[in-house]
Amino acid sequence: MFKLFKRNRRTTSEYIFDNINILIMLFICAITIYPIWYVLVNSLNDGVDAMRGGIYWWPREFTLENYKAVFETPGIVTSFGVTIAKTVIGTITHVFFTAMVAYAISRRDLYGRNFYMLVGVITMFFSGGLIPYFLLIRDLGLFDNFLVYIIPTMFNFFHLIIFVSFFRELPTSLEEAAKIDGANDFEIFIKVIIPLSMPVIATIALFQGVYQWNDYFAGVIFVNNPDLQPIQTYLYKVVAESSSNQMMTNAAGSIATKTVTSQSIKLATMVVTTLPIMLVYPFLQKYFVKGMLIGSVKG
């Protein structure tokens, strides 16, 4: 009823505008999805057949061989393991450590608060840049060490600001009650603050989780041992250094049917690398958006 009323009041130019607007939006959606779709259907097609080209909408010779090849290439499987381990461990330690520091700094009675805050704010404007950072990691002995994915990413001052602004909104009555029961500040953080802060923890965990999953650079500059390289670094080497032939020989040894090519394995690896985020993302969208807003509004 209301809608009808609205439509009647639209002028012709508004009507045209609305329809063109819808077309523009659909066009944007199409060019966003299609490149991803193209990779998907080509990864599901027989590799040798795909070399003829022309697979745009649907696999011509459907096969799962490419995916089988991905999971039968030892290097890829190891890299997936590294990525999963670094995402899980790196995200948990990051959230815990950053939230802990943030809780202490969020407390108005903390002696030296302004000093702690200043130490952090300076890092938002100044940094040492790539080379001094590289030399530091080297001197700390983090080269070819799994901890290079964890320790240098354990803390982030922007995330701290998001945590602090959330903690400030929490009612203090529960903290006080816990204090009367004899809990110390660390226990309060663990038992009272963390359970109350699940929305902000989810937001930061998602940001850090995506960062950990997608980052390839740490693996490129700090790690030489192939057993420690995450899947993104592995893919980087395949894409940028075109070592795809080498990848092919690795894969070919383990596969009887010669229907996969280096290109088809590459596409399948890309799909497997991206799929977890694609599947999880639409359900967690609101957390991402919320975090993005708090981050940009307050920071």
Place this chain on the structure above:
Amino acid sequence: MEVKIQQPVEQQVSDTIMVEPTKKEKYKKIKKTIISQKYLQVMALLGVVWMFIFNYIPMYGLIIAFKEYSIIKTISEAPWVGLMQFKEFLQDENFWIVLKNTLGISLIKLIIGFPLPIIFALLLNELTSMKLKKAVQTISYLPHFISWVVLGGILTTWLADIGVLNDILLGLGLISERTNFLASPDNFWAIVILSDIWKELGWSAIIYLAAIAGVSPELYESSTIDGANRFQKMWHVTLPSIRPTITILFILAVSGVLNSNFDQILILRNSLNESASNVIDIYVYQMGLQNARYSYATAVGLLKAIIAFILLLSANKIVKKLNGTSLF
């Protein structure tokens, strides 16, 4: 929604200085406070220690820009060379190339890429169907979560001589023979700029959408009474209302003009498109990590950071004079 930069300075709650205590009493009191909150202090100090190691030690490491550092010596042992590294960069034949590429890509990105999310947010806001709006949002945020490595893989597939783009252009008769678009410097800027827009258009619009959602409905109602149509509302109500947001993001964009999207360019560059893909960040990476010219690369990075900081301050100042909104 109003965009404000948080002021970290806040009145410290202190109950100490009520009645002019003596110095000794004051110290005693501070000591007592600290001991009573020893757990909190340790929690905060752990963060400070982390920042000291991972933020402040690299800042100290910047002094190698004024030295001739090599692996055999420690940073303090390396001999001072003054501004030699900086002079060397300014005289290097690569200086103009990396400057041209960095500024060229960034400025075009600023001119095209900055207004697009604003336009996109405005158009999205005009959609009358809520369902469609939600769907478009979800889809347009998606590429943000694809890593540059995977997108690099998609691009190399699409732009290869047997790739889709060649199919399309051949089909339309726009080109006569197949080429690998990434194998020449001619198309590199366009590839970098367009793929960046493809990836971040929807995501960058989020903040504008939030700002638009925060515009008071009363403004729209009163403009309806004044007889404004939808386009006039967009132009005279929505746009001016989100101007503070636009301003702040613009200042940040201008100060980031010397930043290139390192992750993106590292994966798309190759020896054939080098003359268009060598930007400052890549140059620092090549000189420092691949050629081990640590001091030289640090000097290049430091010079970039200084200019970026000056740009941030001046953009802030100019915009403040022009329309009163600013970052600081």
